[in-house]
Amino acid sequence: MGALRAHGIAATLPAGWDGRISVRRDGIPDQLVAASGTRVLAARSRPVVHLANFGLPADRGDFGSGAVELMGDGDVFVVLFEHEPEASAAALFRAAGLPRTLTARDFDPTTLRRGIAGQSGHQAFFHEPGRAFCLYVVLGSHARRARLVPEVNRVLATVTFAPSPAK
Amino acid sequence: MTALVVTLAVVVALLVLLVVSLLRSHAEILRTLHDAGLGHEADDSTTARRAATSQVAPNGPPSGPSPEARDISGVTPDGDAVAVGILGSPTPTLLSFLSSGCLTCREFWEAFGDPRLEVPGDARLVVVTMSPEDESVSALRRLVPEQTLVVMSTAAWEAYEVAGAPYFAYVDGMSGAVVGEGTASNWDRVRDMVNESVDDGALASSRRRSAARKTRAARRHLADREREARADDALLAAGISPGDARLYPATGGPVEPDPDPS
Numbered sequence: 001m002g003a004l005r006a007h008g009i010a011a012t013l014p015a016g017w018d019g020r021i022s023v024r025r026d027g028i029p030d031q032l033v034a035a036s037g038t039r040v041l042a043a044r045s046r047p048v049v050h051l052a053n054f055g056l057p058a059d060r061g062d063f064g065s066g067a068v069e070l071m072g073d074g075d076v077f078v079v080l081f082e083h084e085p086e087a088s089a090a091a092l093f094r095a096a097g098l099p100r101t102l103t104a105r106d107f108d109p110t111t112l113r114r115g116i117a118g119q120s121g122h123q124a125f126f127h128e129p130g131r132a133f134c135l136y137v138v139l140g141s142h143a144r145r146a147r148l149v150p151e152v153n154r155v156l157a158t159v160t161f162a163p164s165p166a167k
Numbered sequence: 168m169t170a171l172v173v174t175l176a177v178v179v180a181l182l183v184l185l186v187v188s189l190l191r192s193h194a195e196i197l198r199t200l201h202d203a204g205l206g207h208e209a210d211d212s213t214t215a216r217r218a219a220t221s222q223v224a225p226n227g228p229p230s231g232p233s234p235e236a237r238d239i240s241g242v243t244p245d246g247d248a249v250a251v252g253i254l255g256s257p258t259p260t261l262l263s264f265l266s267s268g269c270l271t272c273r274e275f276w277e278a279f280g281d282p283r284l285e286v287p288g289d290a291r292l293v294v295v296t297m298s299p300e301d302e303s304v305s306a307l308r309r310l311v312p313e314q315t316l317v318v319m320s321t322a323a324w325e326a327y328e329v330a331g332a333p334y335f336a337y338v339d340g341m342s343g344a345v346v347g348e349g350t351a352s353n354w355d356r357v358r359d360m361v362n363e364s365v366d367d368g369a370l371a372s373s374r375r376r377s378a379a380r381k382t383r384a385a386r387r388h389l390a391d392r393e394r395e396a397r398a399d400d401a402l403l404a405a406g407i408s409p410g411d412a413r414l415y416p417a418t419g420g421p422v423e424p425d426p427d428p429s
Contacts, residue, residue: 002240002250015238016255016340022247055251055258055291058314 007047008131008162009080014154018056021049049080051155063113068138071119075140076152080133080159087132095126098135100156104145112138120145128161234328236338236345241298241320244307249318251293256340261290261361264324264334266297267306271352272333278354280312287361288337288347297321337361342376 002013006021013019023045048062054075060066064077071077080098087093102122111121113136120142124135135156139148239262240250253260263279265272278284279294286292294311296302298321311317327336327345335357337347347364351357407413 002238002252004240004248004250006242006246006248013238013240013250013252016252017238017250018252019240019250020247021249022243022245053252055256058316 004049004051009047009049010158010160010162011049011051011155012158013051014053014151017051017053017155019049019051020056021047023047024062046082046084047080048082049078049159051078052076053151063136064138065114068112068114068116068119071116071138071140073118073141073144074148076148077138078152078155079136081136083132083134085130085132088127088130090132093125093127093132095124097128098126098133098156098159098161099124100159101153102137102149102156104149107137107139107142107145107149109142118142129163131161131163234326234345236340236343237323237326239293239295239318239320239323239326241295241318241323243317244304244311244319249316251316251318253338253340254343256291258340259288259290259346260338260340261286261288261292261357262323262327262336262338263292263294263357264296264327264329264332264336265294266332267303267310269332273310274353275333276310276312279315284354285358287358288365290337290361292316293318295320295323295327297324335360337364344376 002017002019004011004013004019004021007023009021011019011021024047050056050060050064050067052067052075054071054077057066057070062081063079067077083093106122107120108122109115109118109120111123112119113121118141120139122135122137126133126135137152139145139152141148236253238251238253240248243249251260263275265275279292284292292315294315294317296307296317296319298319301321302319304319307317307319327348329336331350333352334350335348336345337360338344339346347361349360351360402408402411402414
């Protein structure tokens, strides 16, 4: 089993799973005031988590472009994308907590950000204390969703969040 | 005068004795360290010797049987948390255990930066260094080519029983076995090592063994289920159904778990 822990997010992966918790620096800039009084802008860093039961390619987008094209029928790909903390108060993120028990009915081929024939997707927005996230899941085969969704749930059950990201 | 010459001769003899004993002591220390596998870099002659004798799975590494394959996890030089799934993967994995300080490793760091690099055995290349507390992160950042997956994990070195860099393990995720391993002084040697393990049938035989293990386990499972069904049929034929008090001679019936043990 692989254990991942970084930026206030942790997950325990089943055997054979790939995972990565990285930070992206494309957030809304923070205005910082230097000791000299100079005002500077610095991009906020926000984590993005990729979990997959296949080998993740090095070159891939936040929502899996570059990876989803490689998926086979039995593959699943999970993204946890953190938004600005202020977003946790927005209506879009009002659902409390990561949804951990997805069902086959939650998946729809039209939910895919990058429509690939045969695949299926699910997207959900939620908040953990002080943090706002998007969960995005891609299944390699919509037809096999009844078999693949439990795989996803098995991993989601292990994900934990710290109230605020580790500095 | 004679006394002076004799004294000088004695002093010179003592000094010679001292130097000889120091050299012997030094040699002992070096031999002990070598036997213990310490030191991150084997010199070229050692590398060549090990490469020539410890390449592929059928014989395994010189120190004993190959370790079982395991998934690995750690951090990247950029501080990302990373896990690499090896077990069950249909694509074999070539683990390259390197360090930033090992001179022989330089050639591999440079080779991995070549976009035309062909990884032998259709494998996925994963570089494994020691954890940040045992490795220079800043030096690694200068060495690691873009797009190369690097996992910093001392635990992975221990799991694969790696004593020094460079070291390579060709792992078959389907059978969960290390089918080829050893050290090498250049990428061509690694390619030979992996190709030999594939050509020698180590990969195929590893998968056959794995399939045979699964078949035996499935047969055992089926046999257990059949035995259980036969026992149930015999009990039912004797008029004993589930929950029958005769099945629980000590208690007179099935014991319900206490919902509140406190």
